[in-house]
Amino acid sequence: MIETLSGxxxxxxxxxxxxxxxxxxxxxAALGRGSLIARGNGRAYGDAALNxxxxxxxxxxxxxxGFDPETGVLEAEAGVLLSEIIAAFLPRGWFLxxxxxxxxxxxxxxxxxxxxxxxxHIDGSFGAFVDWIxxxxxDGDVIRCRKSENGDLFRMTLGGMGLTGVILRAGLRLRPxxxxxxxxxxxxxxxxxxxxxxxxxxxxxxxxxxxxDCTTRGAGLGRGxxxxxxxxxxxxxxxxxxxxxxxxxxxxxxxxxxxLPQLALNRFTARAFNAAYYRNGAREAGTALVxxxxxxxxxxxxxxxNRAYGRRGFYQFxxxxxxxxxxxxxxxxxxxxxxxxxxxxxxxxxxLGPSSGALSFPMEGYTLALDFPRAAWSERLxxxxxxxxxxxxxxxxxxxxxxxxxxxxxxxxxxxQDFAEARRAAGHSGVFGSAxxxxxxx
Amino acid sequence: MTxxxxxxxxxxxxxxxxxxxxxSKGYAVRLAGRSPERFETLVADLRTRSxxxxxxxxxxxxxxxxxxxxxxxxxxxxxxxxxFVGAMGQQSENAADPLKGVEVMRATFEGPASVLAHLANGxxxxxxxxxxxxxxxxxxxxxATNYVYGSAKAGFTAFLSGLRNRxxxxxxxxxxxxxxxxxxAMTEGMDTPKxxxxxxxxxxxxxxxxxxxxxxxIYVRPLWRLVMAVIVSIxxxxxxxxxx
Ligand SMILES: Cc1cc2nc3c(=O)[nH]c(=O)nc-3n(C[C@H](O)[C@H](O)[C@H](O)COP(=O)(O)OP(=O)(O)OC[C@H]3O[C@@H](n4cnc5c(N)ncnc54)[C@H](O)[C@@H]3O)c2cc1C
Ligand SMILES: NC(=O)c1ccc[n+]([C@@H]2O[C@H](COP(=O)([O-])OP(=O)(O)OC[C@H]3O[C@@H](n4cnc5c(N)ncnc54)[C@H](OP(=O)(O)O)[C@@H]3O)[C@@H](O)[C@H]2O)c1
Numbered sequence: 001m002i003e004t005l006s007g008x009x010x011x012x013x014x015x016x017x018x019x020x021x022x023x024x025x026x027x028x029a030a031l032g033r034g035s036l037i038a039r040g041n042g043r044a045y046g047d048a049a050l051n052x053x054x055x056x057x058x059x060x061x062x063x064x065x066g067f068d069p070e071t072g073v074l075e076a077e078a079g080v081l082l083s084e085i086i087a088a089f090l091p092r093g094w095f096l097x098x099x100x101x102x103x104x105x106x107x108x109x110x111x112x113x114x115x116x117x118x119x120x121h122i123d124g125s126f127g128a129f130v131d132w133i134x135x136x137x138x139d140g141d142v143i144r145c146r147k148s149e150n151g152d153l154f155r156m157t158l159g160g161m162g163l164t165g166v167i168l169r170a171g172l173r174l175r176p177x178x179x180x181x182x183x184x185x186x187x188x189x190x191x192x193x194x195x196x197x198x199x200x201x202x203x204x205x206x207x208x209x210x211x212x213d214c215t216t217r218g219a220g221l222g223r224g225x226x227x228x229x230x231x232x233x234x235x236x237x238x239x240x241x242x243x244x245x246x247x248x249x250x251x252x253x254x255x256x257x258x259x260l261p262q263l264a265l266n267r268f269t270a271r272a273f274n275a276a277y278y279r280n281g282a283r284e285a286g287t288a289l290v291x292x293x294x295x296x297x298x299x300x301x302x303x304x305x306n307r308a309y310g311r312r313g314f315y316q317f318x319x320x321x322x323x324x325x326x327x328x329x330x331x332x333x334x335x336x337x338x339x340x341x342x343x344x345x346x347x348x349x350x351x352l353g354p355s356s357g358a359l360s361f362p363m364e365g366y367t368l369a370l371d372f373p374r375a376a377w378s379e380r381l382x383x384x385x386x387x388x389x390x391x392x393x394x395x396x397x398x399x400x401x402x403x404x405x406x407x408x409x410x411x412x413x414x415x416x417q418d419f420a421e422a423r424r425a426a427g428h429s430g431v432f433g434s435a436x437x438x439x440x441x442x
Numbered sequence: 443m444t445x446x447x448x449x450x451x452x453x454x455x456x457x458x459x460x461x462x463x464x465x466s467k468g469y470a471v472r473l474a475g476r477s478p479e480r481f482e483t484l485v486a487d488l489r490t491r492s493x494x495x496x497x498x499x500x501x502x503x504x505x506x507x508x509x510x511x512x513x514x515x516x517x518x519x520x521x522x523x524x525x526f527v528g529a530m531g532q533q534s535e536n537a538a539d540p541l542k543g544v545e546v547m548r549a550t551f552e553g554p555a556s557v558l559a560h561l562a563n564g565x566x567x568x569x570x571x572x573x574x575x576x577x578x579x580x581x582x583x584x585x586a587t588n589y590v591y592g593s594a595k596a597g598f599t600a601f602l603s604g605l606r607n608r609x610x611x612x613x614x615x616x617x618x619x620x621x622x623x624x625x626x627a628m629t630e631g632m633d634t635p636k637x638x639x640x641x642x643x644x645x646x647x648x649x650x651x652x653x654x655x656x657x658x659x660i661y662v663r664p665l666w667r668l669v670m671a672v673i674v675s676i677x678x679x680x681x682x683x684x685x686x
Pocket of ligand 2: 451452453454455456457475476477501502503504525526527528529549553576577578579620621622623624625626627628629
């Protein structure tokens with residue numbers, strides 16, 4: 001059936017032929033009539049999970065297949081949501097080893113983008129906890145791959161954005177936890193240097209993330225609020241909570257019933273929001289016990305917040321700058337955004353470690369993610385941010401990208417050529433492809 | 443003691459969501475339908491997610507002579523039995539080939555009524571239990587576009603109503619579910635109006651709540667009650683000329 005689909009940023013929107021398979025045989029039967037791309041829960045921002053010819057929505061293949069409490073390995077089909085894994089296993093003392101900033105992504109999507117969490121600097125990306133993957137290749141055969149078996153396919157599938165086949169199932173190693181609570185340590189940093197110093201000082205914290213103000217210029221440039229965290233042990237809990245360590249107050253998710261006009265999020269509201277956020281963070285500095293949902297997924301509290309940017313949609317720009325050039329690069333990026341006078345609502349800074357997949361995004365360095373409404377000014381601004389990223393040896397996150405020019409991508413990605421060639425050799429090109437892979441020449 | 447739920451027509455998307463919901467509440471789950479080996483992954487899923495007892499059982503609505511044996515062979519007489527079985531066929535084929543129509547009627551009315559009748563007798567003897575029949579708004583009034591299926595659902599709705607009446611004083615409750623449009627495999631490719639289309643999870647939530655509260659007849663999306671009230675009230679001389 002033809003449906004108009006988009007990523008989370010709601011741009012671009014493409015009329016796609018959509019298949020919702022419930023069995024492997026249905027996927028195999030769809031192979032070989034033009035290219036197709038697998039789609040998870042559509043949380044990639046741009047066009048990574050769109051193919052007008054055929055988009056295979058994997059949400060119907062969402063069975064959990066088994067769990068071994070000795071090893072913590074969960075075997076599940078690719079369409080299972082991370083939120084479902086939490087719902088089933090947190091009450092039994094297990095949590096995701098790595099999680100992105102929304103729990104509404106599929107296991108397949110988390111593998112295909114080799115997603116990172118707030119613990120990347122310590123634990124690495126999602127792929128580091130994936131024991132094996134079953135991938136359906138171009139001929140319809142299902143290949144089990146892991147580090148030690150079909151290792152090339154494994155490395156290419158982690159972060160491979162669905163371009164090496166359809167991920168059917170995987171084994172994921174969960175993390176044992178003593179409670180559903182996080183001990184959060186909030187620190188305000190009055191400028192960028194202070195913020196990055198803080199990152200260095202707190203590099204041993206299991207989770208670390210900062211919100212950074214990209215609207216303020218001058219002395220307060222790059223000021224931010226760092227939020228470190230660790231899973232609370234039983235000893236961290238009050239006796240009341242200790243009796244039921246996995247019970248946290250249920251958070252009721254709200255909905256945004258209509259698209260807001262694009263004007264709602266403008267330069268003035270952005271500045272006011274950022275100032276308020278900083279004041280609030282500075283006031284709440286210190287240590288607090290926070291439930292897992294509020295700590296990891298603050299944005300999930302409003303289910304369809306992407307409508308806040310209006311009908312035209314929005315972009316997220318995310319790059320990583322290698323450690324050696326990290327300070328200079330991040331400063332240049334923030335300076336450019338602040339000087340534009342537009343700011344960005346949500347600006348998130350994280351430290352990343354080395355990566356595992358052939359095309360995975362992370363590298364040792366700092367990553368900055370910024371949201372912009374879709375407009376001519378934001379497209380021009382992002383082109384400037386692209387150049388700064390290139391000049392500092394950085395690269396871009398495909399899961400967020402909707403607009404990168406092929407040339408820019410190729411300059412940033414020395415790995416792209418090898419990836420594309422390996423794909424050709426394996427017979428993947430022409431069978432698996434997305435609007436994004438077409439645009440970028442992957 | 444652990445309670446158990448029997449899900450008839452376990453291959454349906456609504457059945458999957460309902461099975462998961464009951465498992466998450468600690469129920470043992472019996473999945474029944476044709477080629478039950480297809481339900482092995484769902485059995486594994488229920489065990490993995492909720493650590494409950496789950497099993498699959500062969501059940502064919504079109505073979506009512508086997509229904510008693512089917513009920514007797516279950517691990518226990520369930521506390522709750524929910525029937526999702528139904529077949530729509532293609533109205534054009536059902537009209538052109540009445541034998542096809544008969545099969546739709548048998549799978550949608552005769553088979554579900556037969557198996558619920560056996561379960562009802564067992565529950566009546568025990569003095570407890572809940573039976574849930576998934577019927578359809580299509581049974582509220584016959585329309586050119588799907589009256590074969592609709593007439594079978596009409597029969598099923600009347601059957602459930604009578605059963606509820608019979609068992610009301612015997613400790614057994616009967617729930618009639620009219621889902622309205624639901625985005626499932628059955629409706630894939632149909633362009634159904636969004637405000638009137640529920641997803642499988644909504645159906646599951648509505649069924650669980652209806653069983654818990656002892657409701658009689660539920661429309662999954664309340665708007666349907668209004669829509670059907672209007673459709674049912676249109677005078678026949680006008681109705682017969684409409685394209686609905
Ligand atoms: C609010 C928000 C916060 C986020 N925070 C983070 C973050 O902190 N860190 C981070 O790394 N990412 C983050 N992301 C991005 C998100 O985690 C990734 O885009 C993820 O891939 C989305 O998964 P999905 O299931 O929605 O997949 P989709 O968006 O549907 O698809 C994403 C990619 O995965 C591929 N894919 C999906 N399923 C399969 C499959 N079964 N087989 C093969 N390929 C498949 C698609 O082809 C596509 O290339 C965030 C996104 C949002 C909306
Ligand atoms: N989708 C809607 O919009 C909608 C609206 C109102 C009511 N309903 C009703 O809701 C119920 C579930 O429907 P659905 O949408 O989920 O469609 P579905 O997937 O086609 O479900 C129908 C179920 O009935 C089973 N079935 C059919 N014939 C059978 C037989 N002879 N013996 C045993 N099982 C048989 C099917 O099993 P197999 O897999 O073996 O075919 C399937 O599991 C049906 O009763 C349907 O009439 C649906």
